[in-house]
Structures are given as C-alpha cells and as structure tokens.
Amino acid sequence: MPYQLAVNGRTHRIDEDGQTPLLWVLRDTLRLTGTKYGCGIAQCGACTIHVDGQPMRSCSLSLETAAGSQIVTIEAVEGPEAAAVRAAWVKRDVPQCGFCQSGQIMSAVALLRSNGAPTDDDIDRAMSGNICRCATYNRIRAAIHDAAQSSTSQAKTA
Amino acid sequence: MSWRHGFRSARPRRRRLRIGCVPLLAIIVAAVVLIAAIALWPRALPQPESIAATPPRSDVAQLRPVASFASIGDPETRSLALFTEAGRVIQHPRCMNCHPRDDRPTQTDAMRPHVPWVSRGPDDAGEPTLRCSTCHHAANFDASGVPGNPKWKLAPIEMAWQGKSLGEICRQMLDPARSHMDRAALLHHMTEDELVGWAWHPGGKRSPAPGTQAEFGALIKAWLESGARCPA
Numbered sequence: 497m498p499y500q501l502a503v504n505g506r507t508h509r510i511d512e513d514g515q516t517p518l519l520w521v522l523r524d525t526l527r528l529t530g531t532k533y534g535c536g537i538a539q540c541g542a543c544t545i546h547v548d549g550q551p552m553r554s555c556s557l558s559l560e561t562a563a564g565s566q567i568v569t570i571e572a573v574e575g576p577e578a579a580a581v582r583a584a585w586v587k588r589d590v591p592q593c594g595f596c597q598s599g600q601i602m603s604a605v606a607l608l609r610s611n612g613a614p615t616d617d618d619i620d621r622a623m624s625g626n627i628c629r630c631a632t633y634n635r636i637r638a639a640i641h642d643a644a645q646s647s648t649s650q651a652k653t654a
Numbered sequence: 655m656s657w658r659h660g661f662r663s664a665r666p667r668r669r670r671l672r673i674g675c676v677p678l679l680a681i682i683v684a685a686v687v688l689i690a691a692i693a694l695w696p697r698a699l700p701q702p703e704s705i706a707a708t709p710p711r712s713d714v715a716q717l718r719p720v721a722s723f724a725s726i727g728d729p730e731t732r733s734l735a736l737f738t739e740a741g742r743v744i745q746h747p748r749c750m751n752c753h754p755r756d757d758r759p760t761q762t763d764a765m766r767p768h769v770p771w772v773s774r775g776p777d778d779a780g781e782p783t784l785r786c787s788t789c790h791h792a793a794n795f796d797a798s799g800v801p802g803n804p805k806w807k808l809a810p811i812e813m814a815w816q817g818k819s820l821g822e823i824c825r826q827m828l829d830p831a832r833s834h835m836d837r838a839a840l841l842h843h844m845t846e847d848e849l850v851g852w853a854w855h856p857g858g859k860r861s862p863a864p865g866t867q868a869e870f871g872a873l874i875k876a877w878l879e880s881g882a883r884c885p886a
Contacts, residue, residue, distance in 0.1 A: 515796065537799050538798050541770070550787065551788055552789075553798075556789045556800040558791070607783050621784060624772070625771075625784055
C-alpha cells in the first residue's frame with residue numbers, strides 16, 4: 497500500500513511496506529543521505545530528524561507512523577536557530593569525523609526552538625540521546641551556547 | 655686410498671627425483687580438482703527459521719487461578735495469598751522498570767538504568783526536549799526492537815516501587831494520596847489499562863509478565879473483595 501510522505505516541504509508517494517523504518521525510506525528511496533544510520537536501535541541519535549517539529553529517531557519510526565506528519569531532515573532544516581547553529585558549528589569547528597553531526601544538529605536546533613537560553617544542564621538533558629564517538633561533547637555544548645547567544649542578539653537587533 | 659685419487663664418501667649418492675612436466679601438470683590439476691570438489695561438495699546449509707512472535711505458552715510463567723485459593727478458609731490468609739501471587743506480576747521487571755525509585759526508568763530483565771540517559775520530565779513522559787516519543791511510539795517496532803504503546807510514560811514518583819517490599823507497595827497502592835486511585839480505579843488500572851497490558855505483550859526478546867492481564871485482574875479483584883490485606 498503506498499503512503500504519502502511529506503518530507504522537506506514536498507509530498508512523496510512511497511510504495512514500501514508500512515513497517516519499513518523511515519530512515520531507510522529517507523536514505524534509500526528519497527536519497528536524502530544526510531541522515532545517518534548509526535545503530536538502528538535508537539541508541540545513538542545519528543538518525544535524528546524532526547517530525548512535526550519534534551526530534552525523533554528515524555530508525556525507530558515506521559513509515560506508516562510517519563505518514564501524515566511533516567518531516568524535516570538535515571538537508572532542509574532552516575530558520576534563525578538552524579542558521580545560528582550552523583554558524584556556531586563552523587566557528588567552533590565542532591565535527592571531528594562528522595558522522596553523528598547531522599543528528600546532533602537536529603537535536604540542537606530543536607532544543608533552541610523550545611529553549612532560547614539553555615543552561616549546561618538543559619543541554620545535557622536534551623542532547624543525552626546523541627552519542628559522539630569522537631567525544632566532541634564540549635565543543636557541541638559550547639557551540640549551542642554560542643548559537644543561543646547569537647539567536648538572542650539577532651532577535652534583539654530585529 | 656689417497657688424496658691423489660680423491661676421497662669418496664662411504665654414503666651412497668642420493669638420487670634426485672625427477673618428474674617430467676606432464677606428470678607435474680597432472681598432479682597440479684588433480685590437486686585443484688580435489689580442492690574444488692571439497693569446496694563445492696553439496697552440504698546442508700543452515701535454513702532460516704521463523705521465530706514465534708510470542709513465546710510458546712509452556713515457556714511463559716503462569717499465574718495460579720483465583721479458584722485455587724478457595725481452599726484457604728481464613729479470609730485474611732486468603733487475601734494475603736492472593737496479593738502475594740499478584741505480586742509476581744507487580745514485581746516483574748516489565749512493571750517495575752516503569753515504577754523507578756527516582757526520575758530515571760530502568761530497562762531489561764536486569765533492570766539496568768535506561769540507555770540513553772532520560773528523565774521523567776514534568777509529565778512523566780520525558781523532558782520537553784527529549785520526550786519518550788523521541789524513540790517510543792504507539793506500538794512495539796520490530797525493526798529497531800524499541801517497545802511502544804500509545805500511553806508510554808512512567809508511573810508518578812509517588813508510585814515508585816523499586817526498592818520497596820511487596821508489603822510497602824501494597825500499602826502504597828491502597829493509599830489514594832500516593833496512588834491517585836481509589837479501589838475501583840485501581841482495579842480498572844490493573845485489569846483494563848492499555849499500558850499495564852503491554853507487560854504481557856512486550857515484543858522482542860522481553861519476558862512477558864506471568865499469566866495474562868485477565869488472570870492478574872481476577873487476582874486483584876479477589877484480593878480487594880477479600881479485605882485487601884497487605885504483607886508485612
């Protein structure tokens with residue numbers, strides 16, 4: 497049975513089994529390979545995407561559950577928080593191997609959208625499901641603070 | 655014998671084995687054919703086996719039926735026996751994991767701390783920035799092995815069971831200030847609640863709670879009707 501899947505503002509007709517993990521649909525069917533396969537069991541956060549604005553692990557979300565929701569992947573995440581995160585990531589040179597970073601960024605953007613000035617504890621609570629085997633956690637945390645500050649200053653200027 | 659005539663060893667000279675090109679080629683070909691025959695010899699390969707969605711009934715821990723307690727004449731003793739049997743469900747990891755002593759759930763039959771690190775948040779369904787629904791959805795998802803249920807969340811902290819004796823859990827359940835339930839609501843929770851029912855259909859390799867939810871509910875009902883006695 498085909499499913500209508502709204503990804504990054506476009507609706508796709510996906511003719512796959514409803515129990516297919518969304519991650520496979522994104523990567524193999526839609527060729528959106530920015531979302532990474534890390535563990536496949538919702539333990540690492542590399543496959544994080546936004547579903548109706550909420551960060552979710554696409555390896556643990558079935559196609560039939562995702563159908564009908566608005567899905568945003570790393571390829572299309574945008575807005576002031578996303579721009580601030582991107583700039584902070586570049587400034588801090590956050591990634592090392594980079595494999596987990598699309599998931600880290602999706603979680604960081606979602607965090608800043610719900611909390612414009614997160615403390616270290618807020619960051620740890622929001623980001624604890626995103627694992628980085630290069631252990632870039634300190635840079636990620638610093639970059640999120642930078643992005644928060646930058647978003648706040650932009651909002652004041654505007 | 656003299657040096658002049660040279661020295662001849664007493665040992666017979668070893669003759670070198672000489673093999674012509676054709677026999678050598680034949681030996682190599684024969685070796686290759688032998689190796690290929692061994693490698694390609696038909697043998698039974700492991701065949702895929704279907705895994706039963708739920709363990710066979712004989713493997714699942716059973717609950718004693720309520721009728722088997724009828725022979726206990728003393729109502730107080732019968733009530734205690736009924737609750738002790740129901741306690742096999744209450745203290746099972748499928749139930750205890752979501753009744754943690756603090757803000758962190760546990761997982762697996764070993765009841766180890768949940769990985770990744772998560773916290774109950776203001777509504778027991780996760781922090782606003784890391785909801786339970788980040789990974790857990792409306793149903794168990796076989797592809798990732800992540801369990802799910804539409805009501806997935808922790809029990810309120812007032813209903814923490816881990817670290818408590820069965821008697822302490824019993825008194826806590828009967829205290830509406832902590833359980834937020836009167837006896838009718840408690841019976842409904844145990845007998846009808848969808849998330850409680852997940853404990854008997856946990857998916858994956860998780861061991862289900864003993865018996866069935868209906869059998870468990872019958873034990874709770876009989877316990878309440880027999881005076882709702884609690885172990886010491």
